[in-house]
Amino acid sequence: MIKFVVGAFFALLTACAHAQNEIKEDTLLLRSAAITNRDLAKLEKNYQHILAGLQRQSLHLLNRLQSKDSTVLSLRDRLSAAPGPSAIPPNKYLPGLDSVQTALQFLARYKLPASQLSSLASLRSAVVHLQDQFQQTNIIQAFVASKLQQGQAIAQGLQRQLYYYRVQVQQYEDLLHDRDGAADKLLQVVGDQLAFRAFFLKHSCLAALFRMPGDEVAGAGQSFPGLQTREQIAVMVAERLGPGASFVSAVSGESSSGSNPLAGSMQQAQERVGQLKNKIASLGGNGSNTDMPDFRPNPYHTRTFLQRIQLGSDLQTQSNTGLIPALSTIGLSAGYLLNSRSIVGIGMAYKLGWGQPFGHVSFSSQGMALRSFIDWRWKGNWWLAGGYEANYYNAFRHLSQLRRLSAWQSGALLGIMRTYKAGKRSGNVQLLYDALYRQHIPQSQPVLFRVGYTL
Numbered sequence: 001m002i003k004f005v006v007g008a009f010f011a012l013l014t015a016c017a018h019a020q021n022e023i024k025e026d027t028l029l030l031r032s033a034a035i036t037n038r039d040l041a042k043l044e045k046n047y048q049h050i051l052a053g054l055q056r057q058s059l060h061l062l063n064r065l066q067s068k069d070s071t072v073l074s075l076r077d078r079l080s081a082a083p084g085p086s087a088i089p090p091n092k093y094l095p096g097l098d099s100v101q102t103a104l105q106f107l108a109r110y111k112l113p114a115s116q117l118s119s120l121a122s123l124r125s126a127v128v129h130l131q132d133q134f135q136q137t138n139i140i141q142a143f144v145a146s147k148l149q150q151g152q153a154i155a156q157g158l159q160r161q162l163y164y165y166r167v168q169v170q171q172y173e174d175l176l177h178d179r180d181g182a183a184d185k186l187l188q189v190v191g192d193q194l195a196f197r198a199f200f201l202k203h204s205c206l207a208a209l210f211r212m213p214g215d216e217v218a219g220a221g222q223s224f225p226g227l228q229t230r231e232q233i234a235v236m237v238a239e240r241l242g243p244g245a246s247f248v249s250a251v252s253g254e255s256s257s258g259s260n261p262l263a264g265s266m267q268q269a270q271e272r273v274g275q276l277k278n279k280i281a282s283l284g285g286n287g288s289n290t291d292m293p294d295f296r297p298n299p300y301h302t303r304t305f306l307q308r309i310q311l312g313s314d315l316q317t318q319s320n321t322g323l324i325p326a327l328s329t330i331g332l333s334a335g336y337l338l339n340s341r342s343i344v345g346i347g348m349a350y351k352l353g354w355g356q357p358f359g360h361v362s363f364s365s366q367g368m369a370l371r372s373f374i375d376w377r378w379k380g381n382w383w384l385a386g387g388y389e390a391n392y393y394n395a396f397r398h399l400s401q402l403r404r405l406s407a408w409q410s411g412a413l414l415g416i417m418r419t420y421k422a423g424k425r426s427g428n429v430q431l432l433y434d435a436l437y438r439q440h441i442p443q444s445q446p447v448l449f450r451v452g453y454t455l
Helices: 002-031 036-063 069-082 097-109 115-149 158-176 182-191 192-205 207-209 228-241 248-254 260-281 398-402
Strands: 310-319 326-337 344-357 360-379 382-390 410-424 424-432 447-454
Touching: 036 069, 036 115, 036 158, 036 182, 069 115, 069 424, 097 115, 097 182, 097 192, 097 207, 115 158, 192 207, 310 344, 310 424, 326 360, 360 410, 382 424, 410 447
Parallel strands: none
Antiparallel strands: 310 326, 310 447, 326 344, 344 360, 360 382, 382 410, 410 424, 424 447
16 A cells, blocks of 8 residues: 555656646747747738738728718728727637637747747737727628618729729738748747647637537637527527437437438538539639629739739840841830730840851840830730830940930831740740831841740
């Protein structure tokens, strides 16, 4: 008996020492982790950028209502106010924010340096504010949609504005799932620890939505508006289908269809959902947006100015003649994507002289070109291409020689272009006709063949 008591005592001491070592190791791991105050500040800056974009787009949509309704005024005031204790209850789960917010709560429990704790607190405040803004976007969308259904006299084009607003909100949500930046580094610091996994199962928003028996924590009994608790659903199912009916056993497959009447229904429902997904995929949709607009959406409408710029390059060659040597015209361009069918832009080109290949190769500057162009998609990968060019056909040694405007000659181009995929990029082949080639001195070739590549 004495040996048993002594053995149990030493086992208890060993377990306590092991637990203390785990806590010390976790604390040391967090202190020496790759996450720094600069990383936390970068993540907070990203969230502030998304927050500012949501506020700007939401105010723009509400202003299109041209209404002084009390609900509109309340929504406008709420956009600029910081979330308080009476923040809007969650009406949409955001996994990206939930993971970061739970990680910040977990890190706040450790004795980290004061500067790092301050950065964590500031980042946590930004996460709460951003989460509140996302909840408000759902309320704004539902409010504007109700105005459209009521057919009230509202600003023309509001339906189109609402569609693009939904697209922009979805783009901002996708940014939260971008795991290539500071958020990924933060989650890597805590993700490998068993203590964080246990903490996530109890304190995350996902755990609050799907609370399992035995995992109840303080405040977990509070349910979201309109969301029934697990116990309420279990009671309703038992009353209607009998005490043997259970969603848990039906999903896990622990019981046969005879003992659980829901088992067969769950299997049929899963098969039906699979059929609907296949049908949506066959129609060319992904099921992410069931609100089909009554107009052709512009996929570039919600992009920023820089995101709509398409950089490209092209190459054109010309054999030597009695007056000019062999040339290679190397061009760079910047096009602005108006929509999926139209591109306008400008560019410039440098004419490199090769002499007389291959016997007398001699590099020289044989001219320059300034370009403007517009391309319009005709059908599939075929485009109609046109543009205006100003060409300097004389050899030069200094850039000051290009200032002589009388030496520049005009060119009017019109032709076809074929685009193709080249790995992750795209290329194109152009066949153009210069309507002013006879006016050039020396006379240039009328038909131009160019090979382009998107940078």
